[in-house]
Amino acid sequence: MRMFTACCLLLGVMLAAPAQAASNVLARVGQWEAYHTVANDGGQICGILQFNNGLGLLIKMNQARQAFVHLSNDGWVVPKNARMEVSFVVDGAQVARLPFTATNLPSMIEGNLAPEQAAMLLDRFALGRQMTIHFLTGDEGAWNVPLRGTYQIAQAFFRCLSTSLRSRQPFGASAQQPQSQPF
Numbered sequence: 001m002r003m004f005t006a007c008c009l010l011l012g013v014m015l016a017a018p019a020q021a022a023s024n025v026l027a028r029v030g031q032w033e034a035y036h037t038v039a040n041d042g043g044q045i046c047g048i049l050q051f052n053n054g055l056g057l058l059i060k061m062n063q064a065r066q067a068f069v070h071l072s073n074d075g076w077v078v079p080k081n082a083r084m085e086v087s088f089v090v091d092g093a094q095v096a097r098l099p100f101t102a103t104n105l106p107s108m109i110e111g112n113l114a115p116e117q118a119a120m121l122l123d124r125f126a127l128g129r130q131m132t133i134h135f136l137t138g139d140e141g142a143w144n145v146p147l148r149g150t151y152q153i154a155q156a157f158f159r160c161l162s163t164s165l166r167s168r169q170p171f172g173a174s175a176q177q178p179q180s181q182p183f
Helices: 002-014 115-127 150-164
Strands: 021-029 032-039 044-052 055-062 067-073 083-090 093-102 108-113 130-135 143-146
Touching: 021 150, 032 150, 044 150, 055 115, 055 143, 067 083, 067 093, 067 115, 083 108, 083 115, 093 115, 108 115, 115 150
Parallel strands: none
Antiparallel strands: 021 032, 032 044, 044 055, 055 067, 067 108, 083 093, 083 130, 093 108, 130 143
16 A cells, blocks of 8 residues: 555656656665656656655656655645745755745645755765654654665666756757767
């Protein structure tokens, strides 16, 4: 039942419109998964997720290289206009403090990561042992998140970024240079 709920939440978050998506699990270590999703409109997302005991954490990046963190709790009923502040601490050091807003799912909130925040969070996430998520507004208690296996999950996520979310170039294929040069 937990994985069914997780899949429903994941697909609900990835699809703002009623289009369907194809999602593939790239790696699974313990409670963690790295995934790649392609929507019917061609939009792609690489992500990391964990759902455990009604709580969920998703870190994802789309083709525009926008990074997001989604947090969910089956017991939440978040009003549509709600604003929250959340802090991420890995091995005792704060690595990000973000504003979060409601999503189209009442049990989920979303925070946007600036590129340097995404790099810091993913680096500490991959190499850390323990993450604590502090909700600086409201009365939600801190979440303690073991990071065992996150190095392997982060590697799968980075491979997804490099293979599926290739950067765009300002020139056509005919203008590209050969891969290697003899000089």
